[in-house]
Amino acid sequence: MEETQLDGTSTEIKDPKAVLDALDRAKKDAKTFRVQSEDLQKQLQEVSLKTEAMKSKFVNTKINSYLANLGIQNSERLLKYIKVDALVLNDDFEVEGLDEQIESIKTDFPELFDPKLLVGGKADAGNKTPIDAKLTASQIQAKLVLG
Numbered sequence: 001m002e003e004t005q006l007d008g009t010s011t012e013i014k015d016p017k018a019v020l021d022a023l024d025r026a027k028k029d030a031k032t033f034r035v036q037s038e039d040l041q042k043q044l045q046e047v048s049l050k051t052e053a054m055k056s057k058f059v060n061t062k063i064n065s066y067l068a069n070l071g072i073q074n075s076e077r078l079l080k081y082i083k084v085d086a087l088v089l090n091d092d093f094e095v096e097g098l099d100e101q102i103e104s105i106k107t108d109f110p111e112l113f114d115p116k117l118l119v120g121g122k123a124d125a126g127n128k129t130p131i132d133a134k135l136t137a138s139q140i141q142a143k144l145v146l147g
Contacts, residue, residue, distance in 0.1 A: 059084060062095045070102070078112055081105050 013019055063082060067075040082105070088096045105112070135143070 055089065056084070058093075059087060059089060059095055062093075063087075063098060066095070066098060066102075072112060074112060078105060078109075081109070 060079070063079065063084075064075055067078060072078060082098070082101050086097055086101070090096050
């Protein structure tokens with residue numbers, strides 16, 4: 001058989017058993033690496049989920065702290081109007097974009113930020129609606145005598 005030389009290598013297989021053994025080892029190594037890769041990807045996904053959960057808790061804590069500094073009593077009512085997805089946590093672990101959202105909410109719900117507006121219009125509600133109570137005979141006579 002004629003031997004062909006390509007860059008100092010031979011295309012003729014001198015030991016087929018060694019080649020098959022090397023192929024089997026390569027298959028085993030590939031399977032091992034694939035299993036390790038799948039395990040590492042699963043671990044990465046779990047760590048990513050935990051990281052997102054911790055980030056969410058941290059951002060919520062920062063939001064509550066910010067609202068408490070503003071003196072807002074009912075911060076849980078306000079949280080449902082804040083778009084947490086639009087907020088960005090910077091390198092200094094400060095929440096960016098919260099000020100703009102709070103200003104927008106202040107225009108929509110001013111009563112959350114000013115306690116006077118929270119009760120405004122409701123504090124004297126009893127004075128505006130007359131009470132139709134039946135007067136007793138004694139009360140009618142007292143009213144006529146006293147004027």
